[in-house]
Amino acid sequence: MTEPAPVPKNEKPKVAFYWCASCGGCEETILDLDERVLDVVAAVDIVFWPVAMDFKRRDVEAMADGSILAAFVNGAVRTSEQQEMAHLLRQKAKVLVALGSCAQLGGIPGLANLSSRESVLASSYFESPSTVNPEKTFPQTLHSENGFSVSLPEFFETVRSLDQVVDVDYYLPGCPPTPKILWDAVHVLLSGNLPPKGAVLAPDRALCNECPRQDTRPEKLTLKEFKRPQDVVIDEQICMLAQGVVCLGPATRSGCEALCPQGNMPCTGCFGPTSRVRDYGAKALSAIASIIDSNDEAEIEQIVQTVPDPVGTFYRYSLPTSMLRRKREI
Amino acid sequence: MPEKSHGSTRINTGQERAQKGAQKSGKKAESLVAIQSTFEPKIVAFFCNWCTYLAADLAGTSRVKYAPNIRVIRTMCSGRVDPQFVLDAFARGADGVLIGGCHPGDCHYQEGNYKTLRRVHMLRRVLREMGIEDERFRLEWISASEAERLKAVVNDMVEKVRALGPLRLRVKAEKSPEEVAA
Numbered sequence: 169m170t171e172p173a174p175v176p177k178n179e180k181p182k183v184a185f186y187w188c189a190s191c192g193g194c195e196e197t198i199l200d201l202d203e204r205v206l207d208v209v210a211a212v213d214i215v216f217w218p219v220a221m222d223f224k225r226r227d228v229e230a231m232a233d234g235s236i237l238a239a240f241v242n243g244a245v246r247t248s249e250q251q252e253m254a255h256l257l258r259q260k261a262k263v264l265v266a267l268g269s270c271a272q273l274g275g276i277p278g279l280a281n282l283s284s285r286e287s288v289l290a291s292s293y294f295e296s297p298s299t300v301n302p303e304k305t306f307p308q309t310l311h312s313e314n315g316f317s318v319s320l321p322e323f324f325e326t327v328r329s330l331d332q333v334v335d336v337d338y339y340l341p342g343c344p345p346t347p348k349i350l351w352d353a354v355h356v357l358l359s360g361n362l363p364p365k366g367a368v369l370a371p372d373r374a375l376c377n378e379c380p381r382q383d384t385r386p387e388k389l390t391l392k393e394f395k396r397p398q399d400v401v402i403d404e405q406i407c408m409l410a411q412g413v414v415c416l417g418p419a420t421r422s423g424c425e426a427l428c429p430q431g432n433m434p435c436t437g438c439f440g441p442t443s444r445v446r447d448y449g450a451k452a453l454s455a456i457a458s459i460i461d462s463n464d465e466a467e468i469e470q471i472v473q474t475v476p477d478p479v480g481t482f483y484r485y486s487l488p489t490s491m492l493r494r495k496r497e498i
Numbered sequence: 499m500p501e502k503s504h505g506s507t508r509i510n511t512g513q514e515r516a517q518k519g520a521q522k523s524g525k526k527a528e529s530l531v532a533i534q535s536t537f538e539p540k541i542v543a544f545f546c547n548w549c550t551y552l553a554a555d556l557a558g559t560s561r562v563k564y565a566p567n568i569r570v571i572r573t574m575c576s577g578r579v580d581p582q583f584v585l586d587a588f589a590r591g592a593d594g595v596l597i598g599g600c601h602p603g604d605c606h607y608q609e610g611n612y613k614t615l616r617r618v619h620m621l622r623r624v625l626r627e628m629g630i631e632d633e634r635f636r637l638e639w640i641s642a643s644e645a646e647r648l649k650a651v652v653n654d655m656v657e658k659v660r661a662l663g664p665l666r667l668r669v670k671a672e673k674s675p676e677e678v679a680a
Binding site for chain 1 (some may be wrong): 580581582584585586588589602609612613615616617619620621623624627628629630665667
Protein backbone atom coordinates (compact mmCIF):
# COMPACT_ATOMS: atom_id res chain seq x y z
CA MET A 169 0.00 0.00 0.00
CA THR A 170 1.64 3.23 -1.10
CA GLU A 171 1.13 6.43 0.85
CA PRO A 172 -0.77 9.33 -0.72
CA ALA A 173 1.43 12.17 -1.91
CA PRO A 174 2.42 14.46 0.98
CA VAL A 175 0.65 17.81 1.09
CA PRO A 176 1.44 20.75 3.40
CA LYS A 177 -0.75 20.49 6.48
CA ASN A 178 -2.72 23.68 6.08
CA GLU A 179 -3.29 23.17 2.36
CA LYS A 180 -5.01 19.83 2.25
CA PRO A 181 -7.01 19.34 -0.95
CA LYS A 182 -10.76 19.48 -0.48
CA VAL A 183 -13.07 16.63 -1.42
CA ALA A 184 -16.88 16.49 -1.53
CA PHE A 185 -19.31 13.58 -1.74
CA TYR A 186 -22.94 13.75 -2.76
CA TRP A 187 -25.73 11.31 -3.54
CA CYS A 188 -28.56 11.68 -6.01
CA ALA A 189 -30.99 8.91 -7.03
CA SER A 190 -29.17 5.99 -5.44
CA CYS A 191 -29.47 3.35 -2.74
CA GLY A 192 -26.54 4.40 -0.56
CA GLY A 193 -24.37 1.46 -1.61
CA CYS A 194 -21.76 3.79 -3.09
CA GLU A 195 -21.45 5.51 0.30
CA GLU A 196 -20.79 2.06 1.76
CA THR A 197 -17.85 1.74 -0.61
CA ILE A 198 -16.22 4.73 1.06
CA LEU A 199 -16.65 3.08 4.46
CA ASP A 200 -15.47 -0.23 3.02
CA LEU A 201 -12.06 1.37 2.60
CA ASP A 202 -11.96 0.37 6.33
CA GLU A 203 -8.87 1.80 8.10
CA ARG A 204 -7.62 3.22 4.82
CA VAL A 205 -10.39 5.81 5.12
CA LEU A 206 -8.16 7.34 7.84
CA ASP A 207 -5.37 7.71 5.28
CA VAL A 208 -7.83 9.46 2.98
CA VAL A 209 -8.93 11.79 5.76
CA ALA A 210 -5.28 12.48 6.59
CA ALA A 211 -4.62 13.45 2.99
CA VAL A 212 -7.74 15.48 2.23
CA ASP A 213 -10.36 17.67 3.87
CA ILE A 214 -13.88 16.39 3.38
CA VAL A 215 -15.91 19.56 3.00
CA PHE A 216 -19.31 18.09 2.11
CA TRP A 217 -20.77 14.63 2.72
CA PRO A 218 -24.48 14.70 3.60
CA VAL A 219 -24.71 11.02 4.51
CA ALA A 220 -22.02 11.26 7.18
CA MET A 221 -21.22 14.89 8.07
CA ASP A 222 -23.19 17.97 9.00
CA PHE A 223 -22.45 20.39 6.19
CA LYS A 224 -25.27 22.22 4.45
CA ARG A 225 -25.83 23.28 0.90
CA ARG A 226 -25.19 26.91 1.85
CA ASP A 227 -21.69 25.89 3.00
CA VAL A 228 -20.95 24.63 -0.49
CA GLU A 229 -22.52 27.72 -2.06
CA ALA A 230 -20.17 29.91 0.03
CA MET A 231 -17.06 28.23 -1.38
CA ALA A 232 -15.07 29.75 -4.22
CA ASP A 233 -15.59 28.25 -7.67
CA GLY A 234 -13.13 25.46 -8.36
CA SER A 235 -11.95 25.36 -4.74
CA ILE A 236 -12.85 21.69 -4.28
CA LEU A 237 -10.27 19.34 -5.81
CA ALA A 238 -12.75 16.56 -6.51
CA ALA A 239 -16.46 16.01 -6.03
CA PHE A 240 -17.65 12.40 -6.09
CA VAL A 241 -21.31 12.24 -7.03
CA ASN A 242 -23.21 8.97 -6.99
CA GLY A 243 -26.74 8.29 -8.16
CA ALA A 244 -28.79 9.09 -11.23
CA VAL A 245 -30.61 12.40 -11.65
CA ARG A 246 -34.41 12.43 -11.44
CA THR A 247 -35.39 15.49 -9.43
CA SER A 248 -34.77 19.22 -9.75
CA GLU A 249 -32.87 19.16 -6.45
CA GLN A 250 -30.44 16.55 -7.74
CA GLN A 251 -29.98 18.59 -10.89
CA GLU A 252 -29.24 21.76 -8.89
CA MET A 253 -26.71 19.96 -6.70
CA ALA A 254 -25.01 18.48 -9.76
CA HIS A 255 -24.65 21.96 -11.24
CA LEU A 256 -23.47 23.42 -7.94
CA LEU A 257 -20.78 20.78 -7.40
CA ARG A 258 -19.67 21.05 -11.00
CA GLN A 259 -19.14 24.77 -10.43
CA LYS A 260 -17.24 24.36 -7.15
CA ALA A 261 -15.08 21.35 -8.08
CA LYS A 262 -12.08 21.15 -10.37
CA VAL A 263 -12.78 17.50 -11.05
CA LEU A 264 -16.24 15.94 -11.05
CA VAL A 265 -16.29 12.17 -10.68
CA ALA A 266 -19.35 10.04 -11.42
CA LEU A 267 -19.21 7.37 -8.71
CA GLY A 268 -20.97 4.12 -9.44
CA SER A 269 -23.31 2.69 -12.07
CA CYS A 270 -26.18 5.12 -11.46
CA ALA A 271 -24.10 8.23 -11.98
CA GLN A 272 -22.17 6.67 -14.85
CA LEU A 273 -24.91 4.82 -16.76
CA GLY A 274 -28.23 5.56 -15.03
CA GLY A 275 -28.18 2.39 -12.94
CA ILE A 276 -31.08 0.45 -11.48
CA PRO A 277 -33.19 3.63 -10.93
CA GLY A 278 -32.81 4.14 -14.68
CA LEU A 279 -35.14 1.19 -15.31
CA ALA A 280 -37.91 3.62 -14.35
CA ASN A 281 -37.46 4.91 -17.90
CA LEU A 282 -39.64 1.95 -18.89
CA SER A 283 -42.55 3.72 -17.20
CA SER A 284 -44.00 7.19 -17.48
CA ARG A 285 -43.71 9.76 -14.69
CA GLU A 286 -47.47 9.48 -14.10
CA SER A 287 -47.45 5.73 -13.70
CA VAL A 288 -44.44 5.83 -11.36
CA LEU A 289 -46.16 8.37 -9.07
CA ALA A 290 -49.53 6.63 -9.30
CA SER A 291 -47.96 3.33 -8.36
CA SER A 292 -46.15 4.89 -5.37
CA TYR A 293 -49.03 6.95 -3.99
CA PHE A 294 -52.22 5.14 -5.02
CA GLU A 295 -51.85 1.67 -6.49
CA SER A 296 -49.27 -0.36 -4.61
CA PRO A 297 -50.83 -3.02 -2.32
CA SER A 298 -49.20 -1.55 0.79
CA THR A 299 -50.49 1.99 0.14
CA VAL A 300 -53.37 3.34 2.22
CA ASN A 301 -54.21 6.79 0.90
CA PRO A 302 -58.00 7.37 1.01
CA GLU A 303 -57.59 11.16 0.79
CA LYS A 304 -55.54 10.80 -2.39
CA THR A 305 -52.69 12.81 -0.93
CA PHE A 306 -50.21 13.54 -3.70
CA PRO A 307 -46.87 15.38 -3.52
CA GLN A 308 -46.95 18.97 -4.79
CA THR A 309 -43.93 21.11 -5.60
CA LEU A 310 -45.44 23.98 -3.59
CA HIS A 311 -48.03 24.08 -0.82
CA SER A 312 -49.17 27.17 1.04
CA GLU A 313 -51.16 27.33 4.26
CA ASN A 314 -51.75 30.26 6.65
CA GLY A 315 -49.15 32.34 4.89
CA PHE A 316 -46.48 29.67 5.13
CA SER A 317 -45.32 27.64 2.22
CA VAL A 318 -43.39 24.41 1.85
CA SER A 319 -41.82 23.09 -1.32
CA LEU A 320 -40.63 19.81 -2.76
CA PRO A 321 -38.28 19.22 -5.71
CA GLU A 322 -39.82 18.56 -9.08
CA PHE A 323 -39.90 14.95 -10.27
CA PHE A 324 -38.71 14.80 -13.88
CA GLU A 325 -40.16 12.72 -16.69
CA THR A 326 -36.89 10.88 -17.31
CA VAL A 327 -34.03 9.43 -15.28
CA ARG A 328 -30.65 10.68 -16.47
CA SER A 329 -27.04 9.80 -15.83
CA LEU A 330 -24.82 12.51 -14.33
CA ASP A 331 -23.15 13.33 -17.65
CA GLN A 332 -26.53 13.96 -19.24
CA VAL A 333 -26.88 16.85 -16.78
CA VAL A 334 -23.39 18.28 -16.31
CA ASP A 335 -19.90 17.82 -17.69
CA VAL A 336 -18.20 14.84 -15.99
CA ASP A 337 -14.42 14.36 -15.81
CA TYR A 338 -14.04 10.77 -14.66
CA TYR A 339 -16.17 7.70 -14.06
CA LEU A 340 -15.85 5.04 -11.39
CA PRO A 341 -17.94 2.04 -12.48
CA GLY A 342 -19.67 -0.52 -10.33
CA CYS A 343 -22.78 -1.19 -8.30
CA PRO A 344 -21.18 -0.26 -6.02
CA PRO A 345 -17.57 0.44 -7.07
CA THR A 346 -15.20 -1.78 -5.15
CA PRO A 347 -13.01 -0.19 -2.47
CA LYS A 348 -9.99 -1.03 -4.63
CA ILE A 349 -11.38 0.96 -7.57
CA LEU A 350 -12.11 3.93 -5.30
CA TRP A 351 -8.74 3.73 -3.54
CA ASP A 352 -6.87 3.65 -6.85
CA ALA A 353 -8.89 6.62 -8.08
CA VAL A 354 -8.13 8.68 -4.96
CA HIS A 355 -4.43 7.96 -5.50
CA VAL A 356 -4.57 8.99 -9.13
CA LEU A 357 -6.35 12.25 -8.28
CA LEU A 358 -3.94 13.10 -5.46
CA SER A 359 -0.90 12.29 -7.57
CA GLY A 360 -1.81 15.16 -9.91
CA ASN A 361 -0.97 12.88 -12.83
CA LEU A 362 -4.48 12.96 -14.24
CA PRO A 363 -5.74 10.59 -16.94
CA PRO A 364 -7.44 12.05 -20.03
CA LYS A 365 -10.84 13.60 -19.40
CA GLY A 366 -13.77 11.22 -19.73
CA ALA A 367 -11.74 8.20 -18.66
CA VAL A 368 -13.36 5.32 -16.82
CA LEU A 369 -10.97 4.58 -13.98
CA ALA A 370 -10.94 0.80 -14.41
CA PRO A 371 -9.22 -1.67 -16.75
CA ASP A 372 -10.43 -1.57 -20.36
CA ARG A 373 -10.82 -5.32 -20.86
CA ALA A 374 -13.73 -7.73 -20.50
CA LEU A 375 -14.46 -9.33 -17.15
CA CYS A 376 -13.71 -12.84 -18.47
CA ASN A 377 -10.02 -11.85 -18.47
CA GLU A 378 -9.90 -11.73 -14.69
CA CYS A 379 -12.47 -14.44 -13.97
CA PRO A 380 -11.05 -17.49 -12.17
CA ARG A 381 -13.39 -19.68 -14.22
CA GLN A 382 -11.91 -18.46 -17.51
CA ASP A 383 -10.01 -21.68 -18.23
CA THR A 384 -13.19 -23.76 -18.10
CA ARG A 385 -14.83 -21.70 -20.82
CA PRO A 386 -15.28 -23.95 -23.86
CA GLU A 387 -13.73 -22.98 -27.18
CA LYS A 388 -17.16 -22.89 -28.80
CA LEU A 389 -20.02 -21.91 -26.52
CA THR A 390 -23.51 -22.96 -27.55
CA LEU A 391 -26.70 -23.14 -25.51
CA LYS A 392 -30.14 -24.68 -25.98
CA GLU A 393 -31.62 -22.88 -23.00
CA PHE A 394 -30.81 -19.93 -20.73
CA LYS A 395 -31.14 -20.67 -17.05
CA ARG A 396 -31.73 -18.32 -14.15
CA PRO A 397 -29.53 -18.58 -11.05
CA GLN A 398 -32.46 -19.42 -8.78
CA ASP A 399 -33.47 -22.40 -10.95
CA VAL A 400 -30.21 -24.34 -11.00
CA VAL A 401 -27.45 -25.52 -8.71
CA ILE A 402 -24.44 -23.66 -10.06
CA ASP A 403 -21.11 -25.47 -10.11
CA GLU A 404 -18.49 -23.39 -8.30
CA GLN A 405 -15.64 -24.01 -10.75
CA ILE A 406 -17.07 -24.06 -14.26
CA CYS A 407 -17.76 -21.05 -16.51
CA MET A 408 -21.29 -19.75 -15.88
CA LEU A 409 -22.15 -19.59 -19.57
CA ALA A 410 -21.01 -23.19 -20.07
CA GLN A 411 -23.59 -24.08 -17.41
CA GLY A 412 -26.31 -22.21 -19.29
CA VAL A 413 -26.56 -19.32 -16.82
CA VAL A 414 -26.75 -15.87 -18.42
CA CYS A 415 -23.45 -14.23 -17.39
CA LEU A 416 -22.63 -10.85 -18.92
CA GLY A 417 -18.89 -11.13 -18.28
CA PRO A 418 -17.98 -11.19 -22.00
CA ALA A 419 -19.56 -7.75 -22.51
CA THR A 420 -18.64 -6.12 -19.20
CA ARG A 421 -15.60 -4.12 -18.14
CA SER A 422 -13.27 -5.78 -15.68
CA GLY A 423 -11.91 -4.27 -12.48
CA CYS A 424 -14.19 -5.85 -9.87
CA GLU A 425 -11.90 -8.92 -9.70
CA ALA A 426 -14.87 -11.10 -10.68
CA LEU A 427 -16.54 -10.75 -7.30
CA CYS A 428 -19.88 -12.19 -8.42
CA PRO A 429 -18.52 -15.28 -10.21
CA GLN A 430 -16.30 -15.85 -7.17
CA GLY A 431 -19.45 -15.70 -5.04
CA ASN A 432 -21.04 -18.23 -7.41
CA MET A 433 -23.34 -15.72 -9.07
CA PRO A 434 -23.24 -14.65 -12.73
CA CYS A 435 -22.09 -11.17 -13.77
CA THR A 436 -25.01 -8.79 -14.28
CA GLY A 437 -22.94 -6.08 -15.93
CA CYS A 438 -22.62 -3.32 -13.32
CA PHE A 439 -19.17 -2.21 -14.54
CA GLY A 440 -20.72 -1.27 -17.87
CA PRO A 441 -19.13 -1.41 -21.30
CA THR A 442 -15.51 -1.12 -22.36
CA SER A 443 -14.43 2.01 -24.21
CA ARG A 444 -15.21 0.64 -27.69
CA VAL A 445 -18.91 0.12 -26.97
CA ARG A 446 -21.59 2.80 -27.18
CA ASP A 447 -24.65 0.85 -26.09
CA TYR A 448 -23.92 -1.71 -23.41
CA GLY A 449 -27.21 -3.59 -23.60
CA ALA A 450 -27.02 -4.04 -27.36
CA LYS A 451 -23.56 -5.54 -27.09
CA ALA A 452 -24.48 -7.80 -24.19
CA LEU A 453 -27.58 -8.93 -26.08
CA SER A 454 -25.46 -9.60 -29.15
CA ALA A 455 -22.96 -11.68 -27.20
CA ILE A 456 -25.61 -13.77 -25.48
CA ALA A 457 -27.97 -14.26 -28.45
CA SER A 458 -25.13 -15.35 -30.73
CA ILE A 459 -24.45 -18.49 -28.70
CA ILE A 460 -27.97 -19.87 -29.16
CA ASP A 461 -27.51 -23.42 -30.45
CA SER A 462 -30.09 -23.52 -33.23
CA ASN A 463 -30.57 -22.47 -36.82
CA ASP A 464 -34.30 -23.02 -36.78
CA GLU A 465 -36.43 -19.91 -36.44
CA ALA A 466 -39.13 -21.45 -34.24
CA GLU A 467 -36.60 -23.06 -31.94
CA ILE A 468 -34.57 -19.85 -31.70
CA GLU A 469 -37.69 -17.97 -30.67
CA GLN A 470 -38.36 -20.60 -28.03
CA ILE A 471 -34.80 -20.33 -26.64
CA VAL A 472 -34.93 -16.53 -26.70
CA GLN A 473 -38.06 -16.74 -24.53
CA THR A 474 -36.01 -18.38 -21.75
CA VAL A 475 -34.65 -14.89 -21.00
CA PRO A 476 -37.85 -13.60 -19.37
CA ASP A 477 -36.95 -9.91 -19.19
CA PRO A 478 -34.49 -8.85 -21.91
CA VAL A 479 -34.42 -5.13 -21.06
CA GLY A 480 -34.01 -5.84 -17.35
CA THR A 481 -31.30 -8.38 -18.13
CA PHE A 482 -29.20 -6.51 -20.67
CA TYR A 483 -29.92 -2.91 -19.62
CA ARG A 484 -30.09 -3.50 -15.88
CA TYR A 485 -27.63 -0.68 -15.16
CA SER A 486 -27.60 1.34 -18.35
CA LEU A 487 -31.05 2.15 -19.77
CA PRO A 488 -30.76 5.99 -19.52
CA THR A 489 -27.44 5.96 -21.42
CA SER A 490 -28.65 3.48 -24.03
CA MET A 491 -29.33 4.80 -27.50
CA LEU A 492 -33.09 4.62 -26.99
CA ARG A 493 -32.83 6.08 -23.46
CA ARG A 494 -36.44 5.44 -22.47
CA LYS A 495 -39.59 3.64 -23.47
CA ARG A 496 -41.36 5.38 -26.28
CA GLU A 497 -44.73 6.80 -25.39
CA ILE A 498 -47.27 5.26 -27.68
CA MET B 499 -53.68 5.63 -15.41
CA PRO B 500 -51.61 4.43 -18.38
CA GLU B 501 -51.19 0.71 -18.73
CA LYS B 502 -47.39 0.82 -18.78
CA SER B 503 -45.91 -2.17 -17.06
CA HIS B 504 -42.55 -3.89 -17.11
CA GLY B 505 -42.27 -6.52 -19.75
CA SER B 506 -45.40 -5.40 -21.53
CA THR B 507 -45.34 -6.83 -25.03
CA ARG B 508 -48.60 -5.34 -26.22
CA ILE B 509 -48.07 -3.68 -29.54
CA ASN B 510 -50.35 -0.88 -30.63
CA THR B 511 -51.30 -0.68 -34.25
CA GLY B 512 -51.45 2.67 -35.96
CA GLN B 513 -55.21 2.51 -35.82
CA GLU B 514 -55.27 1.93 -32.07
CA ARG B 515 -52.88 4.78 -31.69
CA ALA B 516 -55.08 7.12 -33.66
CA GLN B 517 -58.08 6.10 -31.59
CA LYS B 518 -56.19 6.65 -28.37
CA GLY B 519 -55.12 10.06 -29.62
CA ALA B 520 -58.72 10.87 -30.43
CA GLN B 521 -59.79 10.00 -26.93
CA LYS B 522 -57.16 12.27 -25.46
CA SER B 523 -58.13 15.27 -27.53
CA GLY B 524 -59.80 15.81 -30.84
CA LYS B 525 -57.16 18.33 -31.81
CA LYS B 526 -54.35 15.86 -31.35
CA ALA B 527 -56.09 13.28 -33.56
CA GLU B 528 -56.51 15.85 -36.29
CA SER B 529 -52.83 16.67 -36.27
CA LEU B 530 -52.00 12.97 -36.33
CA VAL B 531 -54.12 12.50 -39.45
CA ALA B 532 -52.44 15.53 -41.01
CA ILE B 533 -49.00 14.09 -40.27
CA GLN B 534 -49.89 10.68 -41.64
CA SER B 535 -51.18 11.99 -44.95
CA THR B 536 -47.89 13.72 -45.73
CA PHE B 537 -45.66 11.27 -43.91
CA GLU B 538 -42.90 9.54 -45.88
CA PRO B 539 -41.25 6.84 -43.75
CA LYS B 540 -37.47 6.84 -43.55
CA ILE B 541 -36.22 3.27 -43.56
CA VAL B 542 -32.60 2.32 -43.05
CA ALA B 543 -31.79 -0.90 -44.91
CA PHE B 544 -28.69 -2.96 -44.15
CA PHE B 545 -28.10 -5.24 -47.15
CA CYS B 546 -25.42 -7.91 -47.28
CA ASN B 547 -22.81 -7.62 -49.99
CA TRP B 548 -23.39 -11.06 -51.49
CA CYS B 549 -27.15 -11.44 -51.76
CA THR B 550 -29.55 -8.64 -50.94
CA TYR B 551 -27.35 -5.80 -52.14
CA LEU B 552 -26.98 -7.63 -55.46
CA ALA B 553 -30.76 -8.04 -55.56
CA ALA B 554 -31.06 -4.27 -55.19
CA ASP B 555 -28.49 -3.86 -57.98
CA LEU B 556 -30.48 -6.23 -60.14
CA ALA B 557 -33.65 -4.30 -59.40
CA GLY B 558 -31.83 -1.20 -60.63
CA THR B 559 -30.51 -2.70 -63.87
CA SER B 560 -33.85 -4.39 -64.57
CA ARG B 561 -35.72 -1.16 -63.90
CA VAL B 562 -37.83 -2.73 -61.19
CA LYS B 563 -39.40 0.15 -59.30
CA TYR B 564 -39.80 0.11 -55.55
CA ALA B 565 -40.62 2.75 -52.95
CA PRO B 566 -37.81 5.29 -52.60
CA ASN B 567 -38.06 5.33 -48.80
CA ILE B 568 -35.14 3.04 -48.03
CA ARG B 569 -31.58 4.22 -47.45
CA VAL B 570 -29.36 1.27 -48.25
CA ILE B 571 -26.18 0.60 -46.29
CA ARG B 572 -24.05 -2.22 -47.61
CA THR B 573 -22.42 -4.55 -45.10
CA MET B 574 -20.24 -7.51 -45.95
CA CYS B 575 -22.67 -9.85 -44.18
CA SER B 576 -25.98 -9.45 -42.41
CA GLY B 577 -24.04 -10.86 -39.43
CA ARG B 578 -22.06 -7.61 -39.42
CA VAL B 579 -25.18 -5.71 -38.41
CA ASP B 580 -24.50 -5.03 -34.77
CA PRO B 581 -27.67 -4.46 -32.71
CA GLN B 582 -26.11 -1.08 -31.94
CA PHE B 583 -26.52 -0.13 -35.63
CA VAL B 584 -30.24 -0.83 -35.43
CA LEU B 585 -30.73 1.18 -32.24
CA ASP B 586 -28.59 4.01 -33.58
CA ALA B 587 -30.73 4.19 -36.72
CA PHE B 588 -33.93 4.42 -34.67
CA ALA B 589 -32.42 6.94 -32.27
CA ARG B 590 -31.29 9.15 -35.15
CA GLY B 591 -34.66 9.38 -36.80
CA ALA B 592 -35.32 6.18 -38.78
CA ASP B 593 -38.96 5.06 -38.77
CA GLY B 594 -37.99 1.51 -39.66
CA VAL B 595 -34.96 -0.74 -40.05
CA LEU B 596 -34.71 -3.53 -42.61
CA ILE B 597 -31.96 -6.14 -42.62
CA GLY B 598 -31.45 -8.18 -45.79
CA GLY B 599 -29.27 -11.28 -45.92
CA CYS B 600 -28.70 -14.51 -47.83
CA HIS B 601 -31.16 -17.37 -47.45
CA PRO B 602 -30.37 -19.84 -44.64
CA GLY B 603 -27.63 -22.18 -45.83
CA ASP B 604 -26.46 -19.71 -48.50
CA CYS B 605 -24.37 -17.38 -46.35
CA HIS B 606 -21.06 -16.48 -47.96
CA TYR B 607 -19.51 -16.84 -44.51
CA GLN B 608 -21.28 -20.15 -43.71
CA GLU B 609 -23.32 -19.03 -40.73
CA GLY B 610 -23.30 -15.25 -40.44
CA ASN B 611 -26.99 -15.04 -41.25
CA TYR B 612 -27.85 -17.56 -38.52
CA LYS B 613 -26.18 -15.30 -35.99
CA THR B 614 -28.22 -12.42 -37.36
CA LEU B 615 -31.37 -14.48 -36.98
CA ARG B 616 -30.63 -15.21 -33.30
CA ARG B 617 -29.78 -11.61 -32.47
CA VAL B 618 -32.80 -10.26 -34.31
CA HIS B 619 -35.16 -12.45 -32.29
CA MET B 620 -33.68 -11.22 -29.01
CA LEU B 621 -33.45 -7.60 -30.16
CA ARG B 622 -37.08 -7.58 -31.30
CA ARG B 623 -38.15 -8.37 -27.75
CA VAL B 624 -36.12 -5.42 -26.44
CA LEU B 625 -37.65 -3.14 -29.08
CA ARG B 626 -41.17 -4.26 -28.14
CA GLU B 627 -40.53 -3.42 -24.51
CA MET B 628 -39.18 -0.03 -25.55
CA GLY B 629 -42.38 0.72 -27.46
CA ILE B 630 -41.14 0.10 -31.00
CA GLU B 631 -43.60 -1.96 -33.03
CA ASP B 632 -42.61 -5.24 -34.73
CA GLU B 633 -43.43 -3.87 -38.18
CA ARG B 634 -40.66 -1.29 -37.87
CA PHE B 635 -37.91 -3.88 -37.63
CA ARG B 636 -37.67 -6.61 -40.23
CA LEU B 637 -35.24 -9.32 -41.30
CA GLU B 638 -35.63 -10.79 -44.78
CA TRP B 639 -33.68 -13.33 -46.79
CA ILE B 640 -33.36 -12.05 -50.36
CA SER B 641 -30.95 -13.73 -52.79
CA ALA B 642 -29.07 -12.00 -55.60
CA SER B 643 -31.66 -13.05 -58.19
CA GLU B 644 -34.74 -11.95 -56.26
CA ALA B 645 -35.21 -8.36 -57.42
CA GLU B 646 -38.97 -8.81 -57.51
CA ARG B 647 -38.99 -10.09 -53.96
CA LEU B 648 -36.91 -7.10 -52.86
CA LYS B 649 -39.48 -4.84 -54.42
CA ALA B 650 -42.34 -6.65 -52.68
CA VAL B 651 -40.61 -6.57 -49.27
CA VAL B 652 -39.66 -2.89 -49.48
CA ASN B 653 -43.08 -1.77 -50.70
CA ASP B 654 -44.85 -3.83 -48.06
CA MET B 655 -42.66 -2.53 -45.26
CA VAL B 656 -43.01 1.09 -46.37
CA GLU B 657 -46.80 0.78 -46.34
CA LYS B 658 -46.86 -0.87 -42.93
CA VAL B 659 -44.57 1.77 -41.41
CA ARG B 660 -46.57 4.51 -43.10
CA ALA B 661 -49.68 3.18 -41.40
CA LEU B 662 -47.93 3.28 -38.03
CA GLY B 663 -46.84 6.87 -38.47
CA PRO B 664 -43.54 8.55 -37.56
CA LEU B 665 -41.44 7.09 -34.76
CA ARG B 666 -40.16 10.50 -33.66
CA LEU B 667 -37.60 9.34 -31.13
CA ARG B 668 -35.14 12.08 -32.01
CA VAL B 669 -37.69 14.87 -31.90
CA LYS B 670 -38.72 13.78 -28.43
CA ALA B 671 -35.14 13.77 -27.15
CA GLU B 672 -34.54 17.27 -28.55
CA LYS B 673 -37.70 18.72 -27.11
CA SER B 674 -37.41 17.38 -23.60
CA PRO B 675 -36.58 20.48 -21.53
CA GLU B 676 -34.46 18.65 -18.99
CA GLU B 677 -32.23 16.98 -21.59
CA VAL B 678 -28.65 18.11 -21.97
CA ALA B 679 -26.54 16.85 -24.84
CA ALA B 680 -24.38 14.02 -23.53
